[in-house]
Amino acid sequence: MDKTCKKLLKYAHSDGAPEQFAFWIFEDAMSLYAKECKLPIEEMYNAVQYLISEGWAEYVDTQSGNHSGVKLTHKGVHYKEFLRRERFSKILIPMVVSVLTRLLIDGIQRLLPLILK
Numbered sequence: 421m422d423k424t425c426k427k428l429l430k431y432a433h434s435d436g437a438p439e440q441f442a443f444w445i446f447e448d449a450m451s452l453y454a455k456e457c458k459l460p461i462e463e464m465y466n467a468v469q470y471l472i473s474e475g476w477a478e479y480v481d482t483q484s485g486n487h488s489g490v491k492l493t494h495k496g497v498h499y500k501e502f503l504r505r506e507r508f509s510k511i512l513i514p515m516v517v518s519v520l521t522r523l524l525i526d527g528i529q530r531l532l533p534l535i536l537k
Contacts (some may be wrong), residue, residue: 421474421503424459424467429476429499431457432492442480442491471496 431453432441443453445468454464468490471477476496480489495502 424463425471427457428467429496438492438497442489444489445487
């Protein structure tokens with residue numbers, strides 16, 4: 421997730437309960453939100469699309485089925501926890517596997533001459 425998306429998620433959490441956060445996707449409203457987040461409108465649109473595609477947010481539809489707004493999903497409401505888990509799985513787990521592999525290789529290299537005798 422990039423800085424723009426994080427900025428948008430922080431904005432969604434800055435005003436009341438994030439579970440209830442939603443915003444209109446009409447151009448005037450998007451311009452206002454982009455201005456408040458200090459983002460160009462194009463970046464705002466792109467960030468919203470990315471958040472939706474990755475499951476951090478979802479569209480709110482009218483009764484006729486047209487998209488009228490965007491709201492956070494469970495993942496978006498608890499984004500800090502999900503990002504922490506993501507970092508853990510992408511950084512810490514490979515490091516642990518690497519260390520264990522190195523220890524296993526060192527152990528085999530030391531034991532192999534003893535086994536072959």
